[in-house]
Amino acid sequence: MTGVDRRTFLIGAAVAGAVSTGTAHAAAPLFEHGVASGDPLPDGVLLWTRVVTSSPVAWEVAADAEFQRVVKRGVTRAAAARDHTVKIEVHHLRPNTRYWYRFRVGDVVSPVGRTKTSGCGSELRLGVVSCANWSVGHFAGYGFLAQQELDAVIHLGDYIYEGYSTELRVPDPAHKCVTLDDYRRRHAQYKTDQHVQAVHAAHPMIATWDDHESADNSSSIGSPSHDPATDGPWGARLAAATQAYFEWMPVREGKLDRIFRFGELATLSMLDLRSYRTDTTILGAAQRDWLINTLTTDPARWQLVGNSVMISPFKIPPLPGQPPSNPDQWDGFPADRELVLRSLGARKNTVFLTGDIHSSWACDVPLNGESVATEYIVTSLTSDNFDELLKVPPRTGSLVLEAQIMALNPHAKFVELDSHGVSTLHVTADEVRMDWHYVADKRDPNSAVARAHSFRTRHNTAHTERVLF
Numbered sequence: 001m002t003g004v005d006r007r008t009f010l011i012g013a014a015v016a017g018a019v020s021t022g023t024a025h026a027a028a029p030l031f032e033h034g035v036a037s038g039d040p041l042p043d044g045v046l047l048w049t050r051v052v053t054s055s056p057v058a059w060e061v062a063a064d065a066e067f068q069r070v071v072k073r074g075v076t077r078a079a080a081a082r083d084h085t086v087k088i089e090v091h092h093l094r095p096n097t098r099y100w101y102r103f104r105v106g107d108v109v110s111p112v113g114r115t116k117t118s119g120c121g122s123e124l125r126l127g128v129v130s131c132a133n134w135s136v137g138h139f140a141g142y143g144f145l146a147q148q149e150l151d152a153v154i155h156l157g158d159y160i161y162e163g164y165s166t167e168l169r170v171p172d173p174a175h176k177c178v179t180l181d182d183y184r185r186r187h188a189q190y191k192t193d194q195h196v197q198a199v200h201a202a203h204p205m206i207a208t209w210d211d212h213e214s215a216d217n218s219s220s221i222g223s224p225s226h227d228p229a230t231d232g233p234w235g236a237r238l239a240a241a242t243q244a245y246f247e248w249m250p251v252r253e254g255k256l257d258r259i260f261r262f263g264e265l266a267t268l269s270m271l272d273l274r275s276y277r278t279d280t281t282i283l284g285a286a287q288r289d290w291l292i293n294t295l296t297t298d299p300a301r302w303q304l305v306g307n308s309v310m311i312s313p314f315k316i317p318p319l320p321g322q323p324p325s326n327p328d329q330w331d332g333f334p335a336d337r338e339l340v341l342r343s344l345g346a347r348k349n350t351v352f353l354t355g356d357i358h359s360s361w362a363c364d365v366p367l368n369g370e371s372v373a374t375e376y377i378v379t380s381l382t383s384d385n386f387d388e389l390l391k392v393p394p395r396t397g398s399l400v401l402e403a404q405i406m407a408l409n410p411h412a413k414f415v416e417l418d419s420h421g422v423s424t425l426h427v428t429a430d431e432v433r434m435d436w437h438y439v440a441d442k443r444d445p446n447s448a449v450a451r452a453h454s455f456r457t458r459h460n461t462a463h464t465e466r467v468l469f
């Protein structure tokens with residue numbers, strides 16, 4: 001880094017604001033939403049930033065953090081039609097290799113991001129995260145992931161929440177998101193968060209969405225929290241949510257069901273369980289065929305599936321006002337589930353990685369009384385879970401309920417209903433291990449984060465077991 005670059009970078013956004021653009025948005029600093037990368041390939045990665053300027057936006061990728069060895073560079077422009085977001089497809093990089101990147105407008109330089117191409121190593125380390133509700137907590141878990149040595153971070157959805165509540169932090173806009181402008185503003189607000197910026201700057205993200213990127217329990221045909229009388233047509237709202245997501249997230253355009261290859265070690269199939277969902281299918285025919293084909297023919301040792309909602313059956317213990325199962329998860333689509341699980345046959349190295357239900361689980365995934373896969377569920381980063389929904393202190397009644405759940409669902413080997421945090425996944429030829437790291441206090445932006453539980457699936461077993469540490 002040259003002296004000028006270093007000074008500009010260190011002084012950061014404050015200086016950037018002083019030399020801003022002279023447009024209607026001149027008060028906003030350049031690069032106030034940070035930088036991000038995503039969707040790593042063996043030879044490339046997607047870079048992202050947002051910058052409100054009519055000037056050219058230069059970018060560069062280097063093999064070192066000091067930018068002594070720049071390997072790619074180019075110039076692009078930000079456009080209002082894309083809410084001034086910028087995406088760069090970088091190709092012809094080396095596999096399984098770290099790179100650093102930054103953007104520049106005039107002499108204002110963005111924060112430096114670090115990324116990594118995918119590829120074949122002897123191990124794979126992934127962050128796993130879901131359900132980051134700005135209103136109810138701080139994102140110390142993202143900050144923890146930013147400090148880890150990871151190949152990528154998998155986001156399983158609820159990256160934003162579209163609703164409006166003011167429990168800890170006040171969302172923008174000050175109402176639930178319905179229009180394109182609403183969703184853009186909500187995404188923009190999340191990307192001002194220090195921990196969101198840190199995790200994006202540290203690792204490439206592999207993201208899919210769940211419901212709250214559009215509306216609660218959404219599908220292609222609607223959402224129970226959507227009222228056409230006041231919110232307008234569902235199709236228009238879903239299109240707005242979708243456009244804002246693709247503008248603001250470091251994902252390739254158009255399709256969230258997609259594949260990532262980590263050499264002979266692992267293949268990751270990311271699912272989109274909202275866009276093609278109807279009353280009768282959670283996958284849609286094309287995604288179902290693609291998933292089954294991958295799980296049955298892909299040669300990698302491990303088949304990882306990024307799966308926004310729980311695939312293991314879940315019989316809910318009898319509770320006042322509770323239905324016996326949750327039809328928003330795969331339990332509501334038994335035909336699709338049976339087709340997928342039956343296809344696994346003798347293959348025992350499928351591991352589902354799941355979010356959505358704001359609690360921590362390790363499950364054997366059963367079919368006709370036998371385990372055919374394993375499932376690891378990351379808890380919510382901040383979204384309310386059992387103790388908060390019931391407004392009781394942590395571990396009050398949860399221990400009893402967890403025991404009831406495991407008695408009714410013997411394929412569930414671990415259930416923890418109260419804690420928030422993130423997970424990391426360590427993949428080797430011998431095993432896939434999930435570690436749950438819990439935040440001590442989700443209301444504290446500087447909260448401690450510590451490993452709390454570990455489970456693993458050994459090669460060719462389709463069973464999960466606790467790892468003591």
Ligand SMILES: [Fe+2]
Pocket residue numbers: 130131158212356357358380383
């Ligand atoms: Fe959620």
